[in-house]
Amino acid sequence: MSERLTSRLGWLLGGVVLLAMPFYLERFWLQAGVFAMAAAIGAIGLNLLTGSAGQLSLAHAFFLAVGAYGYCVFAGDSGSATGLTGWGLPPVLAAVLAVALAGAVGGLFSPIAGRVRGPYLGIATLALIFIGQHVLLNAHDLTGGFNGRAVPPLSVFGFAFDDSATVVAGVPFRSMEKLWYLGLALLAAGALFARGVLRGRPGRAINAIRDHQTAAGVIGIPVARTRGAIFVLSSMYAGLAGVLLALAFQHAVPGYFGIVLSLEYLAMIVIGGLGTVSGAVIGAAFVTLIPQVLTKYSESLPLVSAPGTGGVAPGEASRYLYGAAVVAAVLFLPGGLARLPVPRWARKGARDKAPAPTSRNMEVST
Amino acid sequence: SGKADDSDGGSGGEGGDGVATDIGVTDDTITLGALTDMTGPYATLGASVTQAQQLWVKQTNEAGGICDRRIELEVRDHAYDAEQAVSAYTELTPRVLAFPQFIGSPYVVAVKDRVDGQDHVLITPQAWSASLLGSEYIHMVGPTYDIETVNAVSYLAEEYGLSEGDSIGHVFFEGDYGENALEGSRYAAGELGLTVEEQRIRPTDEDMTAQVTALAREGVSAIVVSAGPRQAASVAGVAAASGLEVPIIGNNSAFAPQILETDAAPALLASYHVASPGLPIGADEGAVPDLAEAYTAEYPDALLDNGVVAGYNSISLVGRAIETACEAGDLTRQGVADAMATLTAEDDGFGAVHDFSDPANPSTLASYILRPDESAPGGLVVEREAAASDLAQSFPRE
Amino acid sequence: MNGPQPLTVTGLTVRFAGLTALDGVGFTVAPGTVHALIGPNGAGKSTCFNVLSGVYRATSGSVRLGGRELTRETPHAIASLGVARTFQNLALSAHSTVADTLLLGRHRLTRSGILASGLRLPRAAREAGRHTERMREIAAFLGLEPYLDAPAGLLPYGVQKLVELGRALCMEPDVLLLDEPIAGMNPTERQHTAALIASVRDSLGLSVLLVEHDMGVVMRLADTVTVLDFGRKIAEGTPGEVQNDPEVVRAYLGEHQETETPR
Amino acid sequence: MTAFLEYLVHGLSLGAVYALIALGFVIIFKSTEVVNFAHASLLLAGGYIAVRAQESVGFWAALLAGVAGAATLGALLEWAVIRRYRGADHSVLAIVTIGIDIVLLTELARRIGPDILTYDDPWGDALVTVGSVTVPQTRVAAFVTAALLIGLFLAAFRWTSWGVAMRAAAENRETAALMGIRLGRVSSSAWAVAGALAAVAALFLSVFPTSGLDRATGEVALAAFPAAIIGGLDSTTGALVGGLTVGVTEALTTGYAAELDFLGNGFGHIAPYVVMVLVLLARPAGLFGTRELSRV
Amino acid sequence: MTAAVLRVRGLCVDYGPVRALTGVDVEVPDGAVTAVLGANGAGKSTLLRAVSGTLRFHGGAVTEGSVALGEDRLHGVAPARIVAAGVVQVPEGRQVFARMTVADNLRAGALGARGGRAAVRAALKRVHELFPVLAERAHQRAGLLSGGEQQMLAMGRALMAGPRLLLLDEPSLGLSPLMTTRIARTVREINAQGTSVLLVEQNAALALKLASTACVLENGRVALAGDADELAASDEVRRRYLGVADEDAATETGAAVAAGTARPALSRWSA
Numbered sequence A: 001m002s003e004r005l006t007s008r009l010g011w012l013l014g015g016v017v018l019l020a021m022p023f024y025l026e027r028f029w030l031q032a033g034v035f036a037m038a039a040a041i042g043a044i045g046l047n048l049l050t051g052s053a054g055q056l057s058l059a060h061a062f063f064l065a066v067g068a069y070g071y072c073v074f075a076g077d078s079g080s081a082t083g084l085t086g087w088g089l090p091p092v093l094a095a096v097l098a099v100a101l102a103g104a105v106g107g108l109f110s111p112i113a114g115r116v117r118g119p120y121l122g123i124a125t126l127a128l129i130f131i132g133q134h135v136l137l138n139a140h141d142l143t144g145g146f147n148g149r150a151v152p153p154l155s156v157f158g159f160a161f162d163d164s165a166t167v168v169a170g171v172p173f174r175s176m177e178k179l180w181y182l183g184l185a186l187l188a189a190g191a192l193f194a195r196g197v198l199r200g201r202p203g204r205a206i207n208a209i210r211d212h213q214t215a216a217g218v219i220g221i222p223v224a225r226t227r228g229a230i231f232v233l234s235s236m237y238a239g240l241a242g243v244l245l246a247l248a249f250q251h252a253v254p255g256y257f258g259i260v261l262s263l264e265y266l267a268m269i270v271i272g273g274l275g276t277v278s279g280a281v282i283g284a285a286f287v288t289l290i291p292q293v294l295t296k297y298s299e300s301l302p303l304v305s306a307p308g309t310g311g312v313a314p315g316e317a318s319r320y321l322y323g324a325a326v327v328a329a330v331l332f333l334p335g336g337l338a339r340l341p342v343p344r345w346a347r348k349g350a351r352d353k354a355p356a357p358t359s360r361n362m363e364v365s366t
Numbered sequence B: 001s002g003k004a005d006d007s008d009g010g011s012g013g014e015g016g017d018g019v020a021t022d023i024g025v026t027d028d029t030i031t032l033g034a035l036t037d038m039t040g041p042y043a044t045l046g047a048s049v050t051q052a053q054q055l056w057v058k059q060t061n062e063a064g065g066i067c068d069r070r071i072e073l074e075v076r077d078h079a080y081d082a083e084q085a086v087s088a089y090t091e092l093t094p095r096v097l098a099f100p101q102f103i104g105s106p107y108v109v110a111v112k113d114r115v116d117g118q119d120h121v122l123i124t125p126q127a128w129s130a131s132l133l134g135s136e137y138i139h140m141v142g143p144t145y146d147i148e149t150v151n152a153v154s155y156l157a158e159e160y161g162l163s164e165g166d167s168i169g170h171v172f173f174e175g176d177y178g179e180n181a182l183e184g185s186r187y188a189a190g191e192l193g194l195t196v197e198e199q200r201i202r203p204t205d206e207d208m209t210a211q212v213t214a215l216a217r218e219g220v221s222a223i224v225v226s227a228g229p230r231q232a233a234s235v236a237g238v239a240a241a242s243g244l245e246v247p248i249i250g251n252n253s254a255f256a257p258q259i260l261e262t263d264a265a266p267a268l269l270a271s272y273h274v275a276s277p278g279l280p281i282g283a284d285e286g287a288v289p290d291l292a293e294a295y296t297a298e299y300p301d302a303l304l305d306n307g308v309v310a311g312y313n314s315i316s317l318v319g320r321a322i323e324t325a326c327e328a329g330d331l332t333r334q335g336v337a338d339a340m341a342t343l344t345a346e347d348d349g350f351g352a353v354h355d356f357s358d359p360a361n362p363s364t365l366a367s368y369i370l371r372p373d374e375s376a377p378g379g380l381v382v383e384r385e386a387a388a389s390d391l392a393q394s395f396p397r398e
Numbered sequence C: 001m002n003g004p005q006p007l008t009v010t011g012l013t014v015r016f017a018g019l020t021a022l023d024g025v026g027f028t029v030a031p032g033t034v035h036a037l038i039g040p041n042g043a044g045k046s047t048c049f050n051v052l053s054g055v056y057r058a059t060s061g062s063v064r065l066g067g068r069e070l071t072r073e074t075p076h077a078i079a080s081l082g083v084a085r086t087f088q089n090l091a092l093s094a095h096s097t098v099a100d101t102l103l104l105g106r107h108r109l110t111r112s113g114i115l116a117s118g119l120r121l122p123r124a125a126r127e128a129g130r131h132t133e134r135m136r137e138i139a140a141f142l143g144l145e146p147y148l149d150a151p152a153g154l155l156p157y158g159v160q161k162l163v164e165l166g167r168a169l170c171m172e173p174d175v176l177l178l179d180e181p182i183a184g185m186n187p188t189e190r191q192h193t194a195a196l197i198a199s200v201r202d203s204l205g206l207s208v209l210l211v212e213h214d215m216g217v218v219m220r221l222a223d224t225v226t227v228l229d230f231g232r233k234i235a236e237g238t239p240g241e242v243q244n245d246p247e248v249v250r251a252y253l254g255e256h257q258e259t260e261t262p263r
Numbered sequence D: 001m002t003a004f005l006e007y008l009v010h011g012l013s014l015g016a017v018y019a020l021i022a023l024g025f026v027i028i029f030k031s032t033e034v035v036n037f038a039h040a041s042l043l044l045a046g047g048y049i050a051v052r053a054q055e056s057v058g059f060w061a062a063l064l065a066g067v068a069g070a071a072t073l074g075a076l077l078e079w080a081v082i083r084r085y086r087g088a089d090h091s092v093l094a095i096v097t098i099g100i101d102i103v104l105l106t107e108l109a110r111r112i113g114p115d116i117l118t119y120d121d122p123w124g125d126a127l128v129t130v131g132s133v134t135v136p137q138t139r140v141a142a143f144v145t146a147a148l149l150i151g152l153f154l155a156a157f158r159w160t161s162w163g164v165a166m167r168a169a170a171e172n173r174e175t176a177a178l179m180g181i182r183l184g185r186v187s188s189s190a191w192a193v194a195g196a197l198a199a200v201a202a203l204f205l206s207v208f209p210t211s212g213l214d215r216a217t218g219e220v221a222l223a224a225f226p227a228a229i230i231g232g233l234d235s236t237t238g239a240l241v242g243g244l245t246v247g248v249t250e251a252l253t254t255g256y257a258a259e260l261d262f263l264g265n266g267f268g269h270i271a272p273y274v275v276m277v278l279v280l281l282a283r284p285a286g287l288f289g290t291r292e293l294s295r296v
Numbered sequence E: 001m002t003a004a005v006l007r008v009r010g011l012c013v014d015y016g017p018v019r020a021l022t023g024v025d026v027e028v029p030d031g032a033v034t035a036v037l038g039a040n041g042a043g044k045s046t047l048l049r050a051v052s053g054t055l056r057f058h059g060g061a062v063t064e065g066s067v068a069l070g071e072d073r074l075h076g077v078a079p080a081r082i083v084a085a086g087v088v089q090v091p092e093g094r095q096v097f098a099r100m101t102v103a104d105n106l107r108a109g110a111l112g113a114r115g116g117r118a119a120v121r122a123a124l125k126r127v128h129e130l131f132p133v134l135a136e137r138a139h140q141r142a143g144l145l146s147g148g149e150q151q152m153l154a155m156g157r158a159l160m161a162g163p164r165l166l167l168l169d170e171p172s173l174g175l176s177p178l179m180t181t182r183i184a185r186t187v188r189e190i191n192a193q194g195t196s197v198l199l200v201e202q203n204a205a206l207a208l209k210l211a212s213t214a215c216v217l218e219n220g221r222v223a224l225a226g227d228a229d230e231l232a233a234s235d236e237v238r239r240r241y242l243g244v245a246d247e248d249a250a251t252e253t254g255a256a257v258a259a260g261t262a263r264p265a266l267s268r269w270s271a
């Protein structure tokens, strides 16, 4: 069998398995899957920025929040039943607007993102997290404050992604079953889009800016504009991830969108492999699913003890594991999990290039 | 598929004994769920509550269980993380009858629609924010923060003769604990003609010098602390050191026995009070001594603190609701929730009498006033018996 | 693109804190010629390139390409006017392939943005196809074909220099600024590269401004030579004239070039 | 006016502690170009070791043990992780320190549990009064210690071969090796120094007016991020100025919270970040940081 | 023949799967200048990296063979120890510490110095005499120097260590003819003072003039080795590295290119 055929078959098989999941899995797993898909979309966006453009960002959680809350506000009830602002727009339009809003906010930060580079940018973006938290807690009318606000369910042409059951082949489809397919579709679209960007003209340009900023300008690349554009694009990915997460949560809470979340996204792209789309997806799945699996199976895992019995709690175990995974991935798998020797067809990233950035963002010379 | 015939898990129908059941109850077990934080910011509370509840389960099973069924408690540690909290809820809901523990009010709020809309599962959260009121399935055991703070301010006014025109300082956490408490102090102050000097802080702020200096500048005659134990200790220590000799009172969560070992101990002993829904763990009345003894026997290394009482109290009240439901022959989730609402004058043995019939109001409006005492187990003794102040009774709820 | 235009530099001055790197320099690069810029180390040659390509701002003076003033333009705007350059120190991405590096040169000639590339619009694919073809033509011309899939950063220094030249040619420039294009090559490679430069001047009719310390190559390639010393122009003329200018000999070439006697 | 002075003095003394933390950051950044996100756990580790040691030895010996322990831990991390990284991208290393931080913090939180650990420090809750302003003795001690240590490192960086070696190693490891610089030794010494400084900061963060060390104490290290950036990530003077700026900003915005209420309740918490963004807009490399060079 | 300071025997170096050197034997006699010639990519820089112990920075490693300084083994030894033993390299492409001042760059060079303070002071004086611009620009950041100035700094920095064996990788790269002559003179002087030199140089004419022995690397192997004079006289070297016999050929190629016969000339692009 030719390699190409094997690869096709592999993809097909994987696709069928993913599509069949909602018929077999319980809500808990579906929900975990949707979380992972949302995280994967966000991680792809961060990887565009950090992995390919070499810009460290700690503000990803902030843009997730913009997407999530943006959607809530745009789609929320316009009546004053909740005491919260809502524009009452059709949910699909609201979702699109929320993504656009994340992009626009990213655009507002572009002057700083363009001026400030390297570690300085990383920490400068930290400001967005804290300012974001401040706004989330204070702008009660928009965000509902500390306890957050309910997320209106998505509905497409009257088909609602809510908990009312639609029976498909004898299986009641509630919100998670429906969101699973939505998540798959968005993730596939997001991944393909990102690969197109990375392999095409914009991808080459951002790599050049990362490695030799001044030279890139001389070659004809508008440096500030390109960097700004990639920051905006990455923010929009985060915004989309935020919308999907909000839909899965059914309730947006500000505490979730803190610094820890931003750090988790950085961990995802490093564990999966910097600069590749598949790396982002694999890393996101790893970081999202590990705590869920460990918590669920805490009783049957040898080293992990059930809560309240002393010893290492599942929450702790998963943090040890993913902290160690970050370190191990960088030291022993410089390409991340996406570069593990797995069969070719299973390795989506095999053909995305843009290897890990290695040169420092500094040019000096003669 | 395996999922086709399945309506959200569980075994519907009727037990062998003629008791109607749906989810979380089999012929020989009743499964309860605990969503706790044992590794996150509320780990201290989570550990005490969980261990107290495990103790109750053990005691109850030794006494033959409830409704001839053993009790099982499934514990999930969400580390105060939204994703994990919601996941843990999703995982356990298809399998449990009720949640006698749920730490993290944002996450309780997050699942509230699901609880009211489809899950109908009884929850007694360990968070006392007024934003959790209004559901027939979610019942706080004890007064909400706002009521507790109203009681605290009333106590200060009575005891220290605060009069119209005086001002009080309020140091509170951002978030719903602090902000809900602030509503209480604002209301009480408004009624009493006092002004409130607000100082909003974060859980990570540990040095209260700037806040106390600002309050001193405003000439406050008392300070309310709706924060954590460490902040309370810092407030008391700094106030004493800088000569601001005013009474300080904290909410139930603003005390832990550990702070009596810090430099601030003398100041705390001299000027600090705590408003509490129940008796302190060191009290010599009601069910408290038994609990303290059993708990220490079971967990010799664990700290005795108010989380122990809170946890034990919640689960035993849920237990009583289950018993009542059993007697009514309806051990379905709805049956248990309905049974809970029939508990209208329930003496919990820890100094409070609860009424769970009105979802719009907390189960009690009364608070004890406690004061630190190094020699008492748990570090607190009763200063004033439980009482609901007039203001607490007139507190408006929409 | 309306044919090559003269590049005119007048009264160009660049000051850095306490240092005048260029002091009122002026010269004109006639269309279709090779104009060499030589001078001792630190004379201001690369600084001049940096002003021409928009990396440095001139303190005063002007640079005109045809009728267009360049001193106020950004680097990418200047590039879009058809000015391409190579760098004295290599500026290649270590891990990008040679093919990608060359395609980077075509950035200014292509259009597909994030949307078109992300959605893989047919327009983007067509564009990529056409430009890849031209890129291969240029690679073949430079003899870079065997390296197209190799990471540029791992190639030998001399090949990297050729890749830089290729990237500049991929910009289809009217004016080509070459900063020491043959440094680090051995004589054979130098001659080969010099021939390539002469060839593009002739076949593409573009103007070349060349900085180089190898006088042999300068003499062979240049139509006109401008000599800088301490930021000032000290001589200008044909290679022959300049080579015998006593000032140039003193400042740059050294009294007798063959000081060392073979042993 | 007295209130203002009091806020100012309080801010300066708090800022001195931030400066100590920021200085550790800066030293690591200067010598290895790594933004050390694990600084918080290094700090907590130092404090934890000292408090635990105090049970068997006296305060001063315990403090020494904490400093030595955190220094060893820092050097160990450098040896076990940072040194082994083969790539050249420093943002990857920054992310690695996030991983380290997660592991260390989890371990320490597990060990500390619900406890609040207190030092038997010689200062207690004693105060110093100058004119109308009173400050805790601990804070005076912190200020003096910070000023001394920062002066010391400023001099060390500028005048000793250690400083030259460190800067050279940060910039180009291969060439530094060609100069005979022992890369491993240089960078582990930097990490050790940063650890030691963090342990000292941990002490001052957990004595009066704070009520002790607990599992969350390390989070204060976050305040050192804006401090280090405001001053400039590679400037020791910057660490001092940045730390003081953050301290004073925090103290003033908290003190005048009522007057600043129009900016939203709790504005004091984000004020340092707002200052940081403003500084970066004006000077992209911070007040004293080295501007990035760009020559081609 | 005098004893060799540096003796490289059967050296093989791999960069991962890429073999860069195969069985290379090179010797630098005590007190001599030895030149290494070769085309781009022949492995010259790799040889110097192997001697200095810095291959690992490029993902390379010595797989076979040995490098010895006098009696001491050098392969497998940490770079800092090699410097301490007196082997100092001026790396290809200057590699100055761009953000440090010129003065600090020179101080960094002296970190591995074997003498005391006085020796360092003397070395600094010497470097300033050789390259006055380094004294003038002492407080300028090295990254802002011109290419040639950086090359001088790199050279000066190496001299600060007072080496016993100096490895030079293309020291004349980017230097003006005048400065190239000065570098040549410097090499000769320090050699006269007892420092042995291993010189990699594209300017083969210059290299062969300075060196007493030389070798030619081709594709990672030693193709020719012997006395510099002999090599300079050999046809092979004259044609390939001195470019002498090639002069006519080159003009021919140039003409051929222009005429578009030998290789395809590039035609204008029309969009």
Ligand SMILES: Nc1ncnc2c1ncn2[C@@H]1O[C@H](COP(=O)(O)OP(=O)(O)OP(=O)(O)O)[C@@H](O)[C@H]1O
Binding pocket: A366, C016, C017, C019, C021, C039, C040, C041, C042, C043, C044, C045, C046, C047, C048, C088, D295, E144, E145, E146, E147, E148, E149, E174
């Ligand atoms: N950005 C800058 N800041 C300060 N000084 C600079 C800067 N750029 C260049 N210089 C100085 O200006 C002078 C001219 O430098 P330039 O690079 O133009 O020289 P050059 O003629 O190209 O020399 P070389 O042949 O050695 O490359 C040098 O002395 C250099 O140190």
Ligand SMILES: Nc1ncnc2c1ncn2[C@@H]1O[C@H](COP(=O)(O)OP(=O)(O)OP(=O)(O)O)[C@@H](O)[C@H]1O
Binding pocket: C154, C155, C156, C157, C158, C159, C184, E015, E018, E019, E020, E038, E039, E040, E041, E042, E043, E044, E045, E046, E047, E058, E059, E060, E092
């Ligand atoms: N880091 C590396 N990884 C893989 N291959 C390498 C690496 N560095 C060098 N090489 C290869 O090793 C061979 C020898 O390279 P080296 O740099 O030693 O050549 P050189 O003779 O110094 O060439 P130049 O004259 O261009 O400097 C070349 O084919 C080169 O491509």
Ligand SMILES: [Mg+2]
Binding pocket: A366, C045, C046, C047, C088, E146, E147, E148
């Ligand atoms: Mg130059």
Ligand SMILES: [Mg+2]
Binding pocket: C157, E044, E045, E046, E092, E169
């Ligand atoms: Mg080389």
